[in-house]
Amino acid sequence: MVLLYLVFGAVFGFVLSRSGAADYDFIQGMFLLTNFQLYGIIGSAVAVTAPALFLLKRYGKTLLGQPLVIELKPGHRGNVVGGVLFGVGWSITGMCPGPILVNVGEGKLYALAALAGALVGAGAFGIAYPKLQAPMRLPALARGTGDG
């Protein structure tokens, strides 16, 4: 199974690399509303995934026969506050989490700094979780803000 996840990641990474989703200029063009490419990518990915997901949920099982498990993400104030913070970071770096790794792989040296920052940021969030829980209305620590 490890090999399977490695292959999934590599296919995902290759597509992100070649489509502009891991490219600083394409990301700024998306936010400047001058380049349609990223809206097309995300829009078509959702347009195809949504009906496929609907059908798969109706089928209710994985292809290996296990019951399908989809953990829904909880709603809380962190969706807005964290979303805004992430948007700021996406604009600054031109990368969201997947493309940070893709850019590192492509040989873009500055992406290593973005990766280091993201790891420190995620670490700080985990350590601060008990303090953020009440003001952000976050779920119990065991559940967290949602996988994804």
Add this chain to the structure above:
Amino acid sequence: MLILHDLQAIHWAVAGLGISFVTITLLAVANRRLGVSTGFEDICSLVLDAPYFKRSAVTQGRPWRLPMLLGLLLGGVLSAVLGGGWAATWDLGMFDTEIGWGPAGKVAWMFAGGLFIGFGTRLAGGCTSGHGIFGLSNLELPSLVTTVSFMGAGVVVTNLLYRVIL
């Protein structure tokens, strides 16, 4: 044109289909919900002792997320190798032409941006993949709220930088 070897970008619909294929196959075969940013927590959990990093959602996610993260990196390597050869580079497109900072400035800029990404995605409970692709496709309201928030913030900051400040 991409920064990487000035390659022509593939059509957006091809990319959308590819991402959709990965998302659906990951769920249909392995019963996994696509999401990258939790992988940052998985990496943190290898070295940090805080209770947040000891919870089972993190430790049980490591065996599949860490290989997927490594795969993302390899996808980038493969793309560079097949697209004209792998080479270390500082090229940053319009940042170079409009702002023009050298390596030290880029490292500081990217590290600062990374802090926002790491903290923000985990506070929001996901990123472009977990909320934007999977969550929206699954019609989850928190994902819509998060996606609108990060797209809106990105539009504001990039426009501030390239149309107001510069």
